[in-house]
Amino acid sequence: MSLAGKVAFVTGAAQGLGKAFSEALLKKGAKVEAFETVISCFGGLDIMVNNAGIANEHNYALMVNINLTGVITGTNMAIDLMNREKGGRGGVIVNIASTAGITPEAYFAPIYTGTKHGVVGFTRCWSMNPYIAKMGLRFACLCPAFTDTQILCSTITDYPEDAQKIIQQVGINKVETVTEGFMQLVEDNQCNGAVMVITAQNGIQYHRKPHGISRM
Ligand SMILES: NC(=O)C1=CN([C@@H]2O[C@H](COP(=O)(O)OP(=O)(O)OC[C@H]3O[C@@H](n4cnc5c(N)ncnc54)[C@H](O)[C@@H]3O)[C@@H](O)[C@H]2O)C=CC1
Numbered sequence: 771m772s773l774a775g776k777v778a779f780v781t782g783a784a785q786g787l788g789k790a791f792s793e794a795l796l797k798k799g800a801k802v803e804a805f806e807t808v809i810s811c812f813g814g815l816d817i818m819v820n821n822a823g824i825a826n827e828h829n830y831a832l833m834v835n836i837n838l839t840g841v842i843t844g845t846n847m848a849i850d851l852m853n854r855e856k857g858g859r860g861g862v863i864v865n866i867a868s869t870a871g872i873t874p875e876a877y878f879a880p881i882y883t884g885t886k887h888g889v890v891g892f893t894r895c896w897s898m899n900p901y902i903a904k905m906g907l908r909f910a911c912l913c914p915a916f917t918d919t920q921i922l923c924s925t926i927t928d929y930p931e932d933a934q935k936i937i938q939q940v941g942i943n944k945v946e947t948v949t950e951g952f953m954q955l956v957e958d959n960q961c962n963g964a965v966m967v968i969t970a971q972n973g974i975q976y977h978r979k980p981h982g983i984s985r986m
């Protein structure tokens with residue numbers, strides 16, 4: 771996808787990964803806008819990035835609301851705006867999950883892990899819908915491991931020493947590496963259903979595609 775003139779919306783773009791993603795999109799000529807502006811000034815949306823997220827096991831209702839319900843709401847709004855069959859221009863929806871959405875290694879954060887598994891499952895399910903081709907839509911999911919942003923300063927109350935050990939073992943991604951992977955997902959029109967995993971040790975990789983239940 772050429773990004774020149776494309777309209778993008780990134781949730782949670784004030785800092786961290788959301789800010790870096792917005793800057794990378796702007797550099798390639800996209801317009802990164804607030805939702806109201808997207809409709810009133812640009813008449814549509816081409817790239818939706820559901821990025822906002824928190825890590826707080828103690829206020830789990832809030833965390834589920836932001837990390838999972840927020841992604842579902844943002845995706846639904848984007849589908850309505852982008853659906854070619856309803857006058858939209860088509861486009862890509864990238865949902866930001868985590869490696870915690872694939873493996874349950876972060877046992878000190880079961881609810882965070884649950885929200886991120888939800889994001890991966892929700893995104894994969896949409897990507898397998900046979901009607902999205904007519905709608906002009908594609909879906910992708912980005913799963914970074916620990917990355918150098920403010921969320922890493924979240925206080926881990928359960929098994930904090932274990933958590934620190936896990937962070938040391940897994941390593942910490944650079945924001946630039948995660949942004950590079952994100953841009954691949956946005957620009958590669960062939961990557962519907964991609965689940966991209968990014969770790970400090972192995973860099974950018976794609977997680978295998980799931981099979982239907984009859985083929986398990
Ligand atoms: N940094 C990391 O180690 C990793 C982060 N992630 C995910 O990446 C995403 C971005 O996080 P980071 O940039 O790392 O953290 P961050 O804490 O720097 O940024 C989070 C952003 O979300 C926004 N946000 C939080 N609640 C919101 C709400 N209710 N409405 C709108 N915006 C809200 C914040 O204002 C902030 O801009 C999150 O979904 C996080 O779970 C995934 C894997 C690793």
Ligand SMILES: CCCCCC(=O)/C=C/C=C\C/C=C\C/C=C\CCCC(=O)O
Nearest residue numbers: 825826827868876879882915916926927
């Ligand atoms: C091996 C797991 C990789 C997880 C990557 C990730 O998403 C990183 C997030 C960054 C910071 C938060 C760390 C852990 C997970 C979240 C919740 C911590 C819970 C805080 C608490 O309330 O105890």
